[in-house]
Amino acid sequence: MDSLLNTKSRIFDRADPHAVSEYVNQHVGAHCIQLPRTGHPQASLSHCTFGKLDLCKLSYGGSVHVTSPALETIYHLQLLQRGHCLWRGRGQEHYFTPGELLLINPDDPVDLTYSDDCEKLIIKLPASFLEKACAENQWRAPGEGIRFTASRYDLKQLEGIEALLGLICQEAEAEHCVPQLQEQYSRIIASKLLCTLANNIYREPLSESCPSFGRITDYIDEHLKKDISIEQLAQVANMSARSLYMLFDRKIGTTPKSYIRQRKLEQIHGRLSDPSAKVRNITEIAMDYGFLHLGRFSESYKTTFGELPSDTLRKHH
Known part of the structure; x- marks a missing residue:
């Protein structure tokens, strides 16, 4: 997974972290950063849209503290690729290491501290898109919206997710990828996450009277x-x-x-x-x-x- 979104989608390379943060606010999710008191971190970012998804590879190059009261209308799936990242939430804290996934719901407060060498892949999914995938599969979400009930996952234990993320990033940087194909891949990742990660949706068994x-x-x-x-x-x-x-x-x-x-x-x-x-x-x-x-x-x-x-x-x- 290390080679994803490196060249074609590169937006910043060894840049001012505030400039990168401003770009992230516009395209990936609202947040604030607090830089370390010493040193001059250099941030890098690759970003591209793919169907309804935004794919972002991000490193701040320093021990940066990232906070947000909530992502509001989007979900973040964050895969740590290098270094570590301290997460605080739900009365817990955990050091994420390479190969671990962090799932952030729209109403989850964000409190993250990057290591100097921390690099992560972020997949942004609009809440409306997950709701549509839920409806298409004839599942039912509570009135308060879809919510994933766990924040931390080991990528290796989630069957098929790693291969799917790799394929989507590969297609995102391919020379020719038609919008219809991007849309199909977006719908697959939405359904896959809803099927694989613990959440609050209800899957009603199909009625016998329902035609095939x-x-x-x-x-x-x-x-x-x-x-x-x-x-x-x-x-x-x-x-x-x-x-x-x-x-x-x-x-x-x-x-x-x-x-x-x-x-x-x-x-x-x-x-x-x-x-x-x-x-x-x-x-x-x-x-x-x-x-x-x-x-x-x-x-x-x-x-x-x-x-x-x-x-x-x-x-x-």
Whole structure:
């Protein structure tokens, strides 16, 4: 994890800690710093946005005291990479060492003292984004909001988190990473944290009378080249059209029609990206999937994948 966010995302290198702190206040989370009485610490910071996340690699270069009454609308996941960091909170204190995670809720006071060589990766998640992930998974959060019930975790004991964080940081600095992919990764990390770290959300068991969402999406995938109507889907799901819309909104935050269009675009993208697929021309494949207005199809495709269908075809064939 040491090599994350080093060059492409570098904003400050051996800089004035106050300048770095001001930048952090604007982009990562409100806080105050108190510098040691002696010495001249030099701070460094790398930062980039990735979907709904902010990724920040930070070192203050000195024994800096960081405080904040609360982060208010955001969560911080802080992974210590070098040195140590003294945390005080909830009537406890702990020296975080490399490989340990600190989880800060929006209403948690922040009281941290960095060692001279302390360096950490900070992932900022908006509270609204975690709430949306909770709703999409059909979980229920208390009225006071989602709250993680522990502050300290050992990264090695959290299955899959280390690999996921590494992948997200790698993608964040990749040459080409389309917004749709960033959004998907953001949603995965939100759901992964809600599933892995102790919290106050309630996971209701699905009612037996609830139709299988997988059965509906399987039907869509099997009939992608046909014009699938809402009435057909409602019949497959054995529910009203209104209930169908509510199910899609609750499960994936979109409408059935938008989901079908997205799956069609993904299928076309898959074929255009496959060197072994026999694609005679883009017009033919677009019309196969029911896209009769080619200009609108190309526009939707570019919005989704960051390039025109002709660019995808040229790169892979």
